[in-house]
Amino acid sequence: MRSNPSEYEMVAPGSLHAIVSLLAKEPGVWLPIAGGTDVMVQYAAGKLPARRLVSIWNLPELRHIEVTAEEIRIGAACTYTDLRKHEIVGSEFPLLQSAARWTGGVANQNRGTIGGNIVNASPAADSLPALLVYGSELILVSVRGERRLPYASFHTGYKKTLLATDELLQAVCLPRRFSGYFTHARKVGARNAQAISKVCIAALGRMVDGVVEDVRIALGSVAPVPLRLTETEQTVRGKAIDSELLLLARKAVAAEIRPIDDIRSTARYRAVVAGNLAAEFLNRLRSQRTGAERVGVQDVLARWNRLPIDEAMRAILPCCGSQAWTQRIVARRPFMDEAALVVASDETWRNLTRSDWMEAFHSHPRIGESRASQSLPGQSPPAQSVAWSDREQRSVEGADADTKIALADANREYERRFNRIFIVCATGKSAPEILESLRRRLKNDAETELHEAAEQQRQITEIRLRKWLQG
Numbered sequence: 001m002r003s004n005p006s007e008y009e010m011v012a013p014g015s016l017h018a019i020v021s022l023l024a025k026e027p028g029v030w031l032p033i034a035g036g037t038d039v040m041v042q043y044a045a046g047k048l049p050a051r052r053l054v055s056i057w058n059l060p061e062l063r064h065i066e067v068t069a070e071e072i073r074i075g076a077a078c079t080y081t082d083l084r085k086h087e088i089v090g091s092e093f094p095l096l097q098s099a100a101r102w103t104g105g106v107a108n109q110n111r112g113t114i115g116g117n118i119v120n121a122s123p124a125a126d127s128l129p130a131l132l133v134y135g136s137e138l139i140l141v142s143v144r145g146e147r148r149l150p151y152a153s154f155h156t157g158y159k160k161t162l163l164a165t166d167e168l169l170q171a172v173c174l175p176r177r178f179s180g181y182f183t184h185a186r187k188v189g190a191r192n193a194q195a196i197s198k199v200c201i202a203a204l205g206r207m208v209d210g211v212v213e214d215v216r217i218a219l220g221s222v223a224p225v226p227l228r229l230t231e232t233e234q235t236v237r238g239k240a241i242d243s244e245l246l247l248l249a250r251k252a253v254a255a256e257i258r259p260i261d262d263i264r265s266t267a268r269y270r271a272v273v274a275g276n277l278a279a280e281f282l283n284r285l286r287s288q289r290t291g292a293e294r295v296g297v298q299d300v301l302a303r304w305n306r307l308p309i310d311e312a313m314r315a316i317l318p319c320c321g322s323q324a325w326t327q328r329i330v331a332r333r334p335f336m337d338e339a340a341l342v343v344a345s346d347e348t349w350r351n352l353t354r355s356d357w358m359e360a361f362h363s364h365p366r367i368g369e370s371r372a373s374q375s376l377p378g379q380s381p382p383a384q385s386v387a388w389s390d391r392e393q394r395s396v397e398g399a400d401a402d403t404k405i406a407l408a409d410a411n412r413e414y415e416r417r418f419n420r421i422f423i424v425c426a427t428g429k430s431a432p433e434i435l436e437s438l439r440r441r442l443k444n445d446a447e448t449e450l451h452e453a454a455e456q457q458r459q460i461t462e463i464r465l466r467k468w469l470q471g
């Protein structure tokens with residue numbers, strides 16, 4: 001700890017009026033502190049410029065979520081846990097809920113607030129791309145009254161905002177007009193939780209008659225402020241998504257972003273990942289279900305929601321392979337739609353123990369084989385899982401002899417080093433790509449590799465869930 005507590009003063013007046021009066025009396029002297037998860041890091045490092053702190057933690061005026069017919073108004077002191085638990089946030093603003101889920105760990109989510117994330121103004125902050133694509137607005141308050149402004153104009157430069165020294169952020173408002181959109185969020189970092197993003201994306205889109213009717217894309221960590229990619233959006237709007245458009249979109253992304261080298265990554269890596277993330281989103285937007293397919297998915301889900309527990313468990317187990325995941329997912333029924341099921345699956349998966357993860361890993365065959373190699377006696381994987389594995393690994397079947405031999409050698413080395421089989425989400429990957437990933441991951445330390453394998457299994461589960469829902 002590089003700061004001396006006796007040099008600091010903290011007050012907690014307990015009402016919004018008293019706090020804004022204090023800020024007005026001595027503008028720039030008092031620093032608001034909400035959950036303190038950013039402020040205390042600066043304090044511990046001896047880098048907190050302010051010596052006087054005014055607590056806004058748990059202030060009732062800032063800690064509630066109001067839903068009207070047009071919008072949802074989220075108090076600035078609402079925590080990530082508040083956001084994760086809120087029904088409308090979950091059903092209509094899944095991009096914000098995803099960001100809340102992967103911000104820090106559980107302790108951080110219980111303390112960290114949406115307002116703190118916004119005012120702290122880090123270009124790497126996870127919730128900000130979502131706020132950009134949802135077209136959110138901020139309400140700022142002072143003794144002079146309230147003012148409302150688009151969030152997109154709030155961050156004016158690296159760690160700079162339009163907040164005046166006598167103002168507090170009171171709330172963030174999100175219009176309720178994107179519920180029919182396809183959504184896509186991804187955080188690329190050392191891992192999802194407890195790691196700041198190297199690049200993150202939040203995107204919304206809607207296809208009509210095979211062309212992109214509307215699209216909204218925002219990235220974090222690629223510029224001094226979280227960035228909405230308006231030029232890229234313009235490039236793809238009104239067009240069919242094909243390989244030519246993907247190329248144009250990648251070029252547009254590269255022209256819009258301004259990534260830098262820092263301790264977490266390089267500008268070059270960020271530029272490549274930013275293009276990949278935009279292309280991944282557009283690919284997924286292209287393959288989203290039509291109305292008729294969606295009805296089919298809803299039917300499968302509705303039937304499964306009503307099944308007795310043991311039947312529901314048998315049906316969904318092959319999607320993941322872990323009994324604990326299966327029990328918890330079944331216990332969380334009913335699910336309203338595919339997105340809610342996928343969100344719950346991700347969350348459940350991340351909160352499992354390592355031995356639960358291992359159980360899921362062991363339900364897969366080694367890459368290039370068709371039978372689970374390490375399943376426990378009497379616990380061979382269900383037929384559905386074997387059939388999916390066959391299809392997922394089809395590219396390896398058709399690989400040339402040299403690649404197959406190299407894969408078998410690398411698999412053996414992986415098993416010697418990590419004492420389990422190599423897990424990779426093989427769907428859409430060629431045999432040489434799988435081999436490259438296997439060789440790269442052989443250089444990981446044990447902990448990094450465990451989390452990488454877990455992330456691959458999460459992706460496998462998501463793809464299987466979507467296939468399973470198609471009946």
Ligand SMILES: Cc1cc2nc3c(=O)[nH]c(=O)nc-3n(C[C@H](O)[C@H](O)[C@H](O)COP(=O)(O)OP(=O)(O)OC[C@H]3O[C@@H](n4cnc5c(N)ncnc54)[C@H](O)[C@@H]3O)c2cc1C
Nearest residue numbers: 034035036037038039103104112113115116117125126169
């Ligand atoms: C272990 C750890 C992991 C983390 N992981 C992530 C992560 O994965 N993703 C991510 O985005 N962030 C992460 N963070 C950063 C942090 O948790 C978030 O930015 C959080 O939202 C900050 O909220 P807070 O309430 O704690 O802010 P505080 O620390 O209380 O305040 C942050 C800043 O905002 C100002 N402020 C807060 N509320 C208001 C308001 N209503 N009006 C005016 N000013 C205000 C404060 O004066 C201060 O300048 C992490 C932090 C830690 C310690």
